[in-house]
Amino acid sequence: MPRPETVPRSMRAVVLDEFGAPEMLRLRDVPTPVPAPGEVVVRVAAVEVSRTRDLGTRSGKHPFSQAVRLPHVLGGHCSGTVVGAGDGVPRDLVGRRVAVMGHHTCGHCASCRSGADEACGGLRLLGIHRWGSYAQYTSMPQECVHPVPDDLDLYDAAAMAATGPVGLTQLRRARLQAGDSIVLPGATGALARTIIALTRKLDVRVIGLSRSVTGRAENLVVLDAGREDLADAVLAAAGGPPAAAIDNVCAPDTFERYFPVLAGGARIVVSGAIGYPALPVLNVPARELYSRNLSLLGVRSHSAAVATEFWQLVRDGFRLDVETVRAHPLSDAATVHTKIADGVLTGHNVLVPPTAADRQEVPE
Ligand SMILES: NC(=O)c1ccc[n+]([C@@H]2O[C@H](COP(=O)([O-])OP(=O)(O)OC[C@H]3O[C@@H](n4cnc5c(N)ncnc54)[C@H](OP(=O)(O)O)[C@@H]3O)[C@@H](O)[C@H]2O)c1
Ligand SMILES: [Zn+2]
Structure with missing residues (x-):
């Protein structure tokens, strides 16, 4: 020993x-x-x-x-x-x-x-x-x-500890099915990149929105979050209305552009928001929530059971x-x-x- x-x-x-x-x-x-x-x-x-x-x-x-x-x-x-x-x-x-x-x-x-x-x-x-x-x-x-x-690598392990279990929880709350697409603002962020990695083996298309990069790779398309025609661009990239959004940026102007094109019954999952000095406030049209059966879901973090599942995924190669x-x-x-x-x-x-x-x- x-x-x-x-x-x-x-x-x-x-x-x-x-x-x-x-x-x-x-x-x-x-x-x-x-x-x-x-x-x-x-x-x-x-x-x-x-x-x-x-x-x-x-x-x-x-x-x-x-x-x-x-x-x-x-x-x-x-x-x-x-x-x-x-x-x-x-x-x-x-x-x-x-x-x-x-x-x-x-x-x-x-x-x-x-x-x-x-x-x-x-x-x-x-x-x-x-x-x-x-x-x-x-x-x-x-x-x-x-x-x-x-x-x-232990640097990767620390990074994964911060975003892996919560990312997995967000994906579960988004209840994606094969063939679905999802909107993901702040695509270059730590949590967003973990979520993108977690979707790699799912039959899911990710429409990343970014203020800094655009591009395309495997199941991912990243669009300029600031473009005027964002709604149309999201629909075109997704091939129809996306089934969910995971939004940990909550920039109000971006939210207002993608919100109208989410599918009926879509889930919007939020575990964070960015804005200095004050955190953003979203303008959510109440009638749209019920008439389109939309769900706005807050996820504080994750359970111990999901953390255990996540680290098993890592032992399995994630x-x-x-x-x-x-x-x-x-x-x-x-x-x-x-x-x-x-x-x-x-x-x-x-x-x-x-x-x-x-x-x-x-x-x-
Ligand atoms: N609840 C939890 O357990 C949990 C865990 C981890 C993170 N979070 C929260 O989730 C949010 C994202 O965290 P993160 O670690 O992914 O952050 P991050 O790595 O700093 O990424 C945030 C991304 O948001 C975009 N962005 C838009 N406006 C921005 C601004 N004014 N300043 C900086 N970035 C801006 C950027 O992406 P583009 O340049 O691509 O637009 C950036 O890469 C934070 O609010 C964080 O607290 C929560
Ligand atoms: Zn307790």
Whole structure:
């Protein structure tokens, strides 16, 4: 059996002492977490920078911020290696390469008992309700970790943890059937690209909308989201009215252009919205909702069962497209936040903590 690795008493982490601008994120030494009963400690390989979850929380203006006790360490979805296990955790988990689901549920409320745990009233988010993974080490309940295949890059694993299970949930709520088409705004985004990858083996046509690229590949057509004739272009690319939209951008002008051409009975699934400084408000014509039998569905995240299913898909060979994930040193956390807020950095962006070997060289 391999020897358990030695974990130092202190570690580098990006600490938030006060809510505010990205410059509030400062790299410094803090105590390394120790595993509580039922929990594991993971040496972090990569952590995804999440728009709403991390940028919103850091600003102090998001509802998530109210759950934070300062000083705080952000970061939810990550990947790494289990280096410590508390009482009650199987010892063979130590040494495993894992992806970390960024939330856990109470396990005993009515939603949890009925299997609808994504609606858990006691939902706890890593990097919000407890210190997260913008750090060399992080801890979490054992049920958050999912072993990943040996050949899966850990940067990709962190990226997939952030968007895989929620993307799969969105696709399920869209209830697509063979031959259907779906509208997908923000086609170059992290979540959108995961959804595109997940549709690869389905007989489904994806009509991506983008402010930055256009093009065509396999089951995907990407249209300019800003074009005046977007409705006609969507109908032409889809070969008829699309059966669903998965919209995690919610730009009102784009929504107003594709909404009229959705098929009767279509599902519009939303798990996010982008807009600075204020989030967008959609103008939804109420009569259209009932006269065309449309459904507008919010998906907060995903259940533990869907996360388990997603990681089984990964063990069965599901992968993101190559070169989808950009890696940045953990010390660049503030710059990455600034660029995402400015809209110049999109897609999967992961922070990579220093290893024990290069820890001494990291600047303040
Ligand atoms: N509920 C959950 O579990 C969950 C999980 C992951 C993400 N989300 C949410 O889903 C949304 C998308 O997340 P993401 O990680 O995919 O974001 P992302 O990688 O930054 O992508 C967002 C995409 O939206 C488009 N866009 C349109 N207007 C934009 C603007 N003003 N600034 C930046 N991008 C703009 C861009 O695509 P084009 O250039 O192609 O138009 C961009 O690539 C966010 O609100 C995020 O919080 C939710
Ligand atoms: Zn619960």
